[in-house]
Every structure is written in C-alpha cells, then in structure tokens.
Amino acid sequence: MSFHIFLLCFVQGISEFLPVSSSAHLLLLSELFKYPTTSLEWEVALHFGTLAAVILYFYKDLWSMTKAVIKGICKMKVPSADTYCLKAWHLALATIPAVIAGYFVKKIGGVSYSPHFIGIMSIVFGILLYIVDKFSKHSEADVTTKKAIGIGLMQTLAFIPGVSRSGSCITAARAFGLNRVEATRFAFLLSIPTVLGAVALTTYDVLKENIPLDFAILGPAVLLTAAIGLCVIHGILTFLQRHSFGLFTIYRVILGGILLLFL
16 A cells, blocks of 8 residues: 555544544645545445445434335334434434535535635634534534534535535534534434445446446555444544633644645
8 A cells, every 4th residue: 555545544434423624634744745636436435435434333223214114114114213313314404405505516526625715624624613612512422403403404515515514514513502422423323325425426437437447445544444434433432521722722723724825
C-alpha cells in the first residue's frame, strides 16, 4: 500500500465521523502533497470502508431495528408500536431530504467551491456547533418525528464542501435537545443510508465507465478505512460522555484559517 493510499484511508476514516469536514481534509491533503483528485473506484472503496465501520459498530441496533420492522409489517402495526421500529422510521424520514437534495446535486454535476469558501464554511459551522452545544439546555435521549425531519433537512447542507455531514446532523440534534452522545449516535446511524446511497451511485458510475477494479489494492484500503472508522466511532462516543464539542470547533477554526491563508 502506497503512502498516498494510506493517507487517504486515514483521513477518510477519521474525518467521515468527526464533525470536521472530510472534504476540507481531502482538499488539504491534495494541496499539500499535490495528489490528483480521488478517482471513482477509490471513492467507492473509501466510502465502503466507512460504511462497514458504522454497520459493524451498530450491528446490534441495526439487527433489532430490522427485526422490529419485519415484525411490524407482518402484524400491520404502526411505527410507534415498537421502540426500534420507531428508530428505523425516524432514520428513514431523516434520509428523505438528503435523497432529494442528492438527486438535484448529481443532476447539476456536483458542487464545487474554492479552498477559501471551504475554509469559511469550516469556520462558520464549527462556531455554530460550539454555540448550539454550549447553549443547549436540554439533555434528552429520544428522537421524535419532527426532530428527525429537522436533522434530515440540516444534513442536506453537507452537500456544501466544508460543512461536514456529521457536524451538521449533530448541530441540529443538539439544537433539538438531544444529549451529546445520542445526537452523535443518531448522526452516525443516519450516515448508513446516506453513505450507502453514495456508494451505490458511484459504483454505478464505475460500472458505466467500465473502470477496472483491482481488489488486491482496494480490499486492504477498505479494511484499513473500516478499522480506523471503528476506532474513531468508539473514541468520540467515549470522549463525549465527559467533554463538549469545543475541541472540534478549535480544530475547525484552525483548519479553516489554514485554507484561507495558505491555499
């Protein structure tokens, strides 16, 4: 595995889950080492790695939700009849805005902004996360239908480079009163259908363009990204039991400053 590929896996595995913007980090990585833009097959591999990480970490929740949904369908019960069925319903609702936004973003050929714009977004949404987290006076653990829709709407801002998908979801969840750990857990679970959709669309493009896939190279990259992602998910959920998001805000401001001043 080349040093370039190792860095890609490392950056993707960390920045996909931390509220720090993966697009900003991949841009900085590209500029620092003069690496070319990530190709489609590598986008699939890196996203598949992070998808595997979150599925493996939350497999018990996902299995419980799957059983509850199947049971609810068989017994013709409404979503509120079971806690896990309700969680699945909320995740589905929160995913809809991203699906709609993603369709139009792909229709126009994606979203591209300058390093300066990405730097500004990194700073602005980092400060917003800090303000919302600091002044959120509630510490609820339950997601309601209205909150799920609100978080889903906020997630659509992640199509703007520099915002951060997990960061936007966590900010909305904290604004709606969820405690730090539950806000982050919901953001991570919400990444599953979102990243799955991205993987499916990119895989379609790879097959459409007949791009050859070298699984001997891509396989280890997926495993490394997944392993890093698992460590990051566990680490941040443990960290947030006693700490705030202040450290991430400081980091985002510094990162944004670097992008503004040096790129």
